[in-house]
Amino acid sequence: xxxxxxxxxxxxxxxxxxxxxxxxxxxxxxxxxxxxxxxxxxxxxxxxxxxxxxxxxxxxxxxxxxxxxxxxxxxxxxxxxxxxxxxxxxxxxxxxxxxxxxxxxxxxxxxxxxxxxxxxxxxxxxxxxxxxxxxxxxxxxxxxxxxxx
Numbered sequence: 001x002x003x004x005x006x007x008x009x010x011x012x013x014x015x016x017x018x019x020x021x022x023x024x025x026x027x028x029x030x031x032x033x034x035x036x037x038x039x040x041x042x043x044x045x046x047x048x049x050x051x052x053x054x055x056x057x058x059x060x061x062x063x064x065x066x067x068x069x070x071x072x073x074x075x076x077x078x079x080x081x082x083x084x085x086x087x088x089x090x091x092x093x094x095x096x097x098x099x100x101x102x103x104x105x106x107x108x109x110x111x112x113x114x115x116x117x118x119x120x121x122x123x124x125x126x127x128x129x130x131x132x133x134x135x136x137x138x139x140x141x142x143x144x145x146x147x148x149x
Contacts, residue, residue: 001046001047001048002046002047002048003044003045003046003047003084003085003088004044004045004047005042005043005044005045006035006043006044006045006055006057007035008032008035008036010035010043010045010052010055011028011031011032011035012028013045013051013052013055014031014035014043014045014052014055015027015028015031016073017052017053017054017055017071017072017073018031018069018071020073020074021071021072021073021074022069022071023132023133023134024132024133026069034057034068040059040060040061041057041058041059041060042057042058042059042060042065042089042092042093042096043055043056043057043058044056044057044085044088044089044092045085046072046076046081046084046085050076053072053073053075053076053081054070054071054072054073054076054081054082054085055069055070055071055085056069056070056071056082056085056086056088056089057069057070057089058089058092058093058101060093060096060098063097063098063099063100064098064099064100064101064102065089065090065093065096065098065100065101065102066101066102066103067086067089067101067102067103070082070085070086070089070112072085082112082115083115083118083119086115086116086119087119090119090143094145098145099144099145100142100143100144100145101121101142101143102124102140102141102142103116103121103140103141103142104127104130104138104139104140104141105138105139105141106131106136106137106138107126107136107137107138107139108136113139116141119143120143121141121142121143122141122142122143123139123140123141124140124141124142125139125140126138126139126140127140
């Protein structure tokens with residue numbers, strides 16, 4: 001298993017994970033565009049001998065990271081990939097000068113909420129009807145970079 005920065009060549013594999021994971025997946029064109037913008041976007045993948053099995057991404061805006069998606073293909077879930085990817089993405093965001101990382105998560109996504117809390121994220125607010133299909137609120141969660149002693 002290898003965690004690495006995603007490249008444009010990973011677009012199709014990431015799109016397949018999107019389609020298998022979300023009710024409203026991003027288009028292949030959107031994913032490719034995200035991967036082309038390496039200055040303001042950061043995407044990482046888990047790759048095994050089978051291929052790309054999971055990915056995570058963030059937008060870098062001034063000193064804030066905004067996690068866009070974290071997804072593991074259904075065939076490869078329950079292996080800890082989500083946690084590993086999130087930790088790796090957090091480290092990269094902080095290395096690139098981000099002081100706070102934000103994300104949105106469905107209020108009913110208890111496994112993700114548990115993971116984010118375990119990693120130090122806290123709920124900062126709610127976005128009403130943030131998700132569609134099905135319509136649902138999202139928690140806004142954030143993690144502030146710890147000051148080095």
